[in-house]
Amino acid sequence: MIEALLQTLLNGAASGGVYALVALGYTLIFSVLGVINFAQGALFSLGGYLTYLFLGGKIGVNGALPGWGLPVGLPFWLALLVAALGSGAVGLLVERIAFAPLRRRGAEPLLSLITSLGAGVVLVNLLQLLMGAEGYAFPQGAAGLAHLPESLLIGGARIRTIQVLLLAISALAVAGLSLWLENSRSGKAMRAVAEDATTATLLGINSVAVVRLAFLLSGMLAGLGGGLIGMSVSLAGPYFGISYGLKGLAVLVLGGLGSVPGAIVGGLVMGLAEALIPAEASGWRDALAFAILFAVLVLRPSGLLGRRQLEKV
């Protein structure tokens, strides 16, 4: 009984870790620009596909090149890293196309919500054009994972090794990001821009570079999340990232927009809450995040750990 509960909680924490990654990606951009990057879900998908490719997975290029794949498979940690970098680079491109022109024109910030949504739609459908709509299962015993046992026994609970890895890697990424924001020079610059972009610029901080850095890191977090979920579950078609992107929004609101600890706590709460839904009601699991989101927006719009925002004129 206790073991079963422990198993549920560990699995919940593992998916909660990935939610936290996605939400942190939103948070970075929201705190420096005050906008949401709706392409985040598509970058998540992209990360999953890139990880699959770099692990040596075969794709079809939609029938044009059946069974095509990279000649080498990287070890999983390297594949995840390279895929995350790839998603980050595309994140930079999204900034260039969907955000920068509007910012230069001083347009209504809400418009970037629409353009980034468009960027996401383009990205996902390009993925579908290149990779086909079908799902891919990751190569069994992918390079560097083959020598690990299939599952581990933790406190009497049996949990898949990949889930432990998922939890560990997301914890590592989250901790690294928090430490960087707290201590490094560039992290401090980012926090300064988040606090007040104009003042930060006057103090000599290159706020354009900080914004780009935020997009790079945010895309990397999404790509890492996509790679991890792909390894642990599978790639269920190019749209699989969209639902994680949408749930990440729920986590973001739950934790409080712009709050880094809020995104982490919100992710864990969401993962655990989903894991605790009984199997009979599993069809409703996808609605839980949005029901929570609604409740938070109505009861406490500033989120669990967010700062109460004053109405700005």
Add this chain to the structure above:
Amino acid sequence: MIDNGLLVQMILGALLGLSVYLPMAAGQLSLATPAFYAVGGTLAALLSTQGDTPSAISLGAVLGEMLLAAGLTAALALLVGLPVLRLRGIYLAISTIALVEIVRVAILNLPFTGGATGIFGIPQPFQQPLGYVLFSGSLLALAGWLCQRLEASRLGRSMAAIRDDELASRCMGIHTTRVKLTAFVASAMLAGVTGVVAAHYLNTWNARQGSFDVAITTLAFVILGGSRSWLGPVIGGLLLTALPELLRPVGDLRLVLFGLVILLGPVFFPQGLITPALLERLGRWKP
């Protein structure tokens, strides 16, 4: 080229475009249209397939369903809108996406809505597509006329004022919450009624009809057409629904094109196809 079947879809697209436009005319980015569209369609599908299903249904019964759908979606929009419209900008967009997802999962999981396969054999009020063209065309004409009237009315001008500056319009004595709620409810009713017509026309209905994708395509209608006049979303809806059929060769590129419209439209054509300047040039006829 354009047969009656495609024409019906184009008109339904224009109606959904109008539904997205209405809150936007009051400066509110709401993506809730697919949720209310799904509610209307599901209601029609359920009501008209009770008992031993006839293959035809009277026009009166369809009109009754439309009334019911309008009532139900209006009630739902009031219920949801009151807390949600206090929120602004990003919060409003996010919470309306949440509504779309909740409605989709509910239709997928409720015991009486047919699960993933949905409801089949929805009876038809018309045996020929032409009937649907005339029926949905009249609905569009009515909706367009109402919007035209709205834009010249006190309510419509209040909506425009809120779009331009919410705080200032509140200072001028406009009851902003009431105006925004009215626009949201009208948008929901229009989507619900359109759902009823679509369910009968399509003959089958399932949870996918009201997915997040629909929010994206209908948003594209308004962005392409322009959100400064009701004519914009109508033109956008007609054009973008016809586009994939007219450009059949692009096939899989359809959604990429839609995405490009949403991505590049606000950058290069912030006012869409139907701009105020264009309307000015059309002379005294000013919608």
